[in-house]
Amino acid sequence: MRIPIQSVTPATGSAEIIGWVHEVRDLGGLAFFLIRDRTGIIQVTVPKKKAPESVLAAIKAVSRESVVRVIGNIKAMEKAPGGRELVPDVFEIINASESPLPLDVVEKVPAELDTRLDARFLDARRPRVAAVFRIRSAVIHAITAYFEKNGFTGITTPKIVAAATEGGTELFPIAYFDKEAFLNQSPQLYKQMMMAAGFEKVYEIGPIFRAEEHNTTKHLNEATSIDIEVSFADHNEVMKILEDLIVATYAHVKDTCGDQIANLELADFTVPKAPFTRLPYADAIEIAKKKIDEPIKYGDDISSAAERAIGAEMGSHYFIVDWPTEIRPYYAMPYEDDPSICRAFDLMHPRMELSSGAQRVHQHDLLVQQIAKKGLNPESFEFYLRPFRYGMPPHAGWGLGAERLVMTMLNLGNVREAVLFPRDMHRLVP
Numbered sequence: 152m153r154i155p156i157q158s159v160t161p162a163t164g165s166a167e168i169i170g171w172v173h174e175v176r177d178l179g180g181l182a183f184f185l186i187r188d189r190t191g192i193i194q195v196t197v198p199k200k201k202a203p204e205s206v207l208a209a210i211k212a213v214s215r216e217s218v219v220r221v222i223g224n225i226k227a228m229e230k231a232p233g234g235r236e237l238v239p240d241v242f243e244i245i246n247a248s249e250s251p252l253p254l255d256v257v258e259k260v261p262a263e264l265d266t267r268l269d270a271r272f273l274d275a276r277r278p279r280v281a282a283v284f285r286i287r288s289a290v291i292h293a294i295t296a297y298f299e300k301n302g303f304t305g306i307t308t309p310k311i312v313a314a315a316t317e318g319g320t321e322l323f324p325i326a327y328f329d330k331e332a333f334l335n336q337s338p339q340l341y342k343q344m345m346m347a348a349g350f351e352k353v354y355e356i357g358p359i360f361r362a363e364e365h366n367t368t369k370h371l372n373e374a375t376s377i378d379i380e381v382s383f384a385d386h387n388e389v390m391k392i393l394e395d396l397i398v399a400t401y402a403h404v405k406d407t408c409g410d411q412i413a414n415l416e417l418a419d420f421t422v423p424k425a426p427f428t429r430l431p432y433a434d435a436i437e438i439a440k441k442k443i444d445e446p447i448k449y450g451d452d453i454s455s456a457a458e459r460a461i462g463a464e465m466g467s468h469y470f471i472v473d474w475p476t477e478i479r480p481y482y483a484m485p486y487e488d489d490p491s492i493c494r495a496f497d498l499m500h501p502r503m504e505l506s507s508g509a510q511r512v513h514q515h516d517l518l519v520q521q522i523a524k525k526g527l528n529p530e531s532f533e534f535y536l537r538p539f540r541y542g543m544p545p546h547a548g549w550g551l552g553a554e555r556l557v558m559t560m561l562n563l564g565n566v567r568e569a570v571l572f573p574r575d576m577h578r579l580v581p
């Protein structure tokens with residue numbers, strides 16, 4: 152019976168393994184193979200003089216990345232991976248791989264990201280790449296567990312919608328029978344409607360679609376958003392949830408993904424410490440003014456260059472709070488004593504924005520005013536405004552980008568490395 156390669160030890164005796172031919176080395180009298188499965192790598196050593204005919208025939212024919220089944224005796228071998236080697240009695244080619252390979256799985260030849268993504272099925276055979284997605288899975292698990300433990304209800308909202316969340320041009324139009332529809336850019340309006348439904352604490356982990364014509368290392372056209380909305384909470388309370396969640400997620404990865412962290416050579420993987428600094432927007436602008444060449448003033452969005460400059464100064468995760476109302480969405484709640492600023496925040500990693508959130512406007516008439524002020528037509532938001540007339544509780548929430556969370560956690564250079572099959576302006580296949 153097949154056993155996982157990781158559990159093969161010098162004490163195993165005889166073993167059957169099935170995996171991919173990772174590397175081949177022929178030294179004349181001795182042939183060495185590295186065989187890889189999901190769990191690890193083992194050396195298969197064939198002393199040609201002593202090996203059965205069928206084994207000799209198979210090793211002569213086999214190509215790299217073929218799927219093979221090997222049965223034989225395990226011997227301790229200090230220099231081999233895992234301190235053991237397998238000497239085969241049976242070496243069977245289950246499915247041969249074509250040669251040459253479109254991508255080198257052993258990473259001896261570095262490949263461009265585009266080449267890697269074109270052959271993602273091969274790229275993901277690389278232990279370092281597989282490690283990213285094992286950790287991504289652990290991240291989503293930790294986040295889901297946190298929400299379930301803390302009384303949140305998981306919801307699924309439509310991705311085909313009739314209206315933009317925030318207006319603008321960032322929408323992908325689709326043909327929906329005889330109507331125009333769009334792919335949703337955010338579950339914002341729907342999760343707020345579930346506050347009117349009395350759910351009090353909801354979360355959703357799902358796709359968002361942005362037609363922004365960005366070609367950056369941190370934007371995708373299809374991303375995964377981790378969203379929450381909480382009734383009777385203000386912005387401070389949901390910021391607390393967010394920083395707790397970030398800490399719990401890093402801690403879970405550190406506890407459960409040691410091998411993957413080692414694979415990615417993240418020797419200094421550390422769990423961030425809460426509470427994160429709350430940096431007022433006005434102070435963030437002052438830092439950026441001193442540190443970057445491009446002009447920036449109060450009231451501007453924070454550019455990528457400004458983000459990096461402020462991040463370098465802050466050194467670890469932090470929040471930017473107290474944003475000018477004018478540059479935040481209509482649903483962000485202005486402060487009563489100074490409506491020119493609002494109860495909105497961004498969670499920042501030193502490299503980039505990870506999340507945006509706010510206490511929301513829950514008063515119908517104020518919301519209508521704010522929608523109009525943004526140059527949008529309140530009538531096209533009637534489905535959203537209606538619940539605000541029938542007992543909408545005060546509420547707050549945020550959206551956190553899963554890919555940016557994984558990218559910054561694992562120090563990846565490009566957000567595309569945190570998605571199996573990224574969608575960008577030039578990438579629709581595979």
Ligand code: ATP
Binds near residue numbers: 361363371506566
């Ligand atoms: P940015 O200003 O960096 O483009 P944003 O402010 O437009 O981001 P939000 O609408 O605030 O993004 O979305 C909340 C979070 O969702 C972001 O902080 C980010 O982590 C993630 N996100 C949004 N758009 C994208 C995208 N195009 N690609 C990847 N992640 C995204």
Ligand code: MG
Binds near residue numbers: 497504506507
């Ligand atoms: Mg944002």
